Amino acid sequence: MSKISQLHVNGSDAKIDAEGERTLLSVLRDDLNFCGPKYGCGEGRCGACTVLLNGSAIRSCQVNVGSVGQRKIVTIEGLEHDGQLHPLQEAFLKHDAFQCGYCTCGMIMSGVALLSKRKDPSEAEIIRFMDGNVCRCGAYQRIIAAIKDAAKTPVEITP
């Protein structure tokens, strides 16, 4: 696979020089210092690496950077605008929806993707959509509460 020289991340074009077979997760973290997405399993089974790709939640550990092209990537670092947190970030704080926090960025990105598709998701929809994200500390009940709470404050994500 050939080298990749550009990615569109969090609203701007970033210059990179990376082998296309590297994972999007590694390039975001190791080349661009967007460390919100985390390595948790490398199998796409924990969701800690979740970012938005053209608005959809994807596991960045399962995507080769060479396959991304011009699609727009949003990481947790791109959610905050002018010092204003996304309502789901606020809701995570309000509900203490985490303990160690290692899953949190991936959880929030999955939750943001869900809320962009379903304005007022039911509990069953939340569970189905979020089931690929693991919180080993077990804060699931609070995360569900945070997503429901954030649904009351709709926002448009403009990557």
Next chain:
Amino acid sequence: MNRLDGMPLELERYELFEPRRYHFDVDRRDFFKILGFGLIILCVAEPASAQESGRGRRGGGGQIPSDVNAWLHISEDGAITVFTGKAEVGQNIRTSLTQAVAEELRTAAPAIKLVMADTLLTPYDAGTFGSQTTPQMASRLHRMGAAARETLFDLAADHFKADRASLKIADGKISNNGSGTAVTFGELTKGQKLVKSVTGNGEVTPAGEWKIAGTSVPKVDGRDFVTGKHKYTTDMTAPGMLHGRVLRPSAFGATLASLDSTAAEQMPGVTVVHDGEFVGVTAADPLSAEHAVNALRAKWDTKPQPSSAELFDYLRKHSSEGGGRGGANSGSIEQGLAAATHQLKAAYTIAYIAHTPLEPRAALAQWDNGKLMVWTGSQRPFGVRSELAGAFGIGEENVHVIVPDTGSGYGGKHTGEAAVEAARLAKAAGKPVKLVWTRQEEFTWAYFRPAGVIDVTAGVRDDGTITAWEFHNYNSGGSGLACPYDVANQKCQAHTSNSPLRQGSYRALAATANHFARESHIDDLARAVKMDPLEFRLKNLKDTRMRNVLQAAADKFGWRAGAGGNGRGIGLALGAEKGSVLATCAEVLADKESGTVKVLRAVTAFDCGAVVNPNHLKNQIEGALVMGLGGALFEAIEFSNGMITNPFLSDYRVPRFSDLPKIDVVLVDRKDAPSAGAGETPIMAIAPAVGNAIFAASGIRLRSMPMAPEGLRG
């Protein structure tokens, strides 16, 4: 008087084997050089423990005492900084410890900064384990905060030339009622070089008068976690940093027979390190490091090893009589059984499980002129420093370990493997090296929650009195071993065994296994005499704290004897360990036709003394319950011939959103009892509560953890 007083804690499995090697000789002038002028409060060990350590205080000559275990600094600009060797791994102690100091200084929590788990900046600490942070470190911080407050009062009395009684402290200031003026902490400490020591006794604020401790203060640095700004070890970088990978043996205990590293060495930017049994690589990015380690051609000598299929026989066969901890022994089991109308005997088995911290083991290491600096996720920064010093034959003064707030541990991060490996690679590469274990490595080369076999023999009279209780645990450990029920004739014993897998501490240690066996068996006894499980437990319990939590959980749950039907059933279990008591009730759907097992709802009532942070405590209890569901129902490490056969998250099932029951928590806040740690024990009672509910629903008694990895038909 409750039974918990004086109950010995099980020794953790790694940390207490090593003697304390720390020698602390910091001149007080160094302190002010590092921290700046102001007020420093040192917390020194209580005289009793200082004597036990066999070392006198080196208090003379301007040196600070040697047994300091925390310190606090109020700078000339009023900044309050607390230094403790404890590590934050998600249990929210950065916040709860901040509350202790904020309480005593009558200052809002955000005004206080905690420096934690840094071997250069914080005093020695054995490690963050055993639920000791709250009972020990928080008490110290209360005492230091109180001493700082009293010193500030002295300074303010001087400043105002006023009587202390006319002074008031609030919001980082001391005000003088007489003059109506106020002075900030910083104005009081300006130009000062004051060092004070506090020991065991100090004027701390009683829990009943707490205004900041005891309240749901939000996580002090919460915003950093929801924005991705917090830097875990895995996020750390250094100029010129390379990425490392380690070549793992083909099986446990394998030795390297031969190595051909030619292909790897020819890869651009790759360094291969071969030092005895250690083989690793460094490269510019993680994928190049992976390619390089995959290009190594190694042959390994292996030997046959037991597999999970034969595990429990193996553990029994290799156990040593009386090798572990004994619990309460009293009366005669023989006589107790003779007095019983029903005798019940059963064996319970407990699988190995993996902690699976979402942040795997990781370290960033760099050398500078023979000095080593390592960032790593660990519950034992000073233990890791010792490991590093030992591995490289250098003095501990040349090793600096920093633990960033870490992506969880659950007892699984007591050792420094990644730190040592990263340091070895960095030494060879001559550059900083970051090593992040893969999930497969974490599942294979970390250590496990011990497996075990538990034999229980018990007798009960028709009136519901337990007459005999004999309990033997093979290998999983002695934590939570003692029977909390009032049984005249009892014998409880933990036996060590030869574990085929590397095993170590896990949240609540063996208490989960021992509670599973005990509380399952207690339910069977209740059924033998046709009593409601709640009534049966209350009949055999005198301890008021335990009776209270049982009743509190049952009330909140809406416990009704014999409730259920249509595949549903309810169960409960009691727990007591490490100064806390709890009861958990669960309702399950256990459908024999489809094999489905689903926990529908659960209630835990928890009493850990005076509650420090109700919301964070609830979070811990909910989380421990969820984590406990995994070990209860489906988590198990499988192995064969020295290899783990399910070392991936796709093969090792952990609790997910879809496994979540509706959870309610009842906090029994007791301002009259000392605060116990609460990160571990809330995991203890969910497995037996679920097992008892499955039995109530289906008539099937499951005596192996995990109980239903393939559902009821598995």
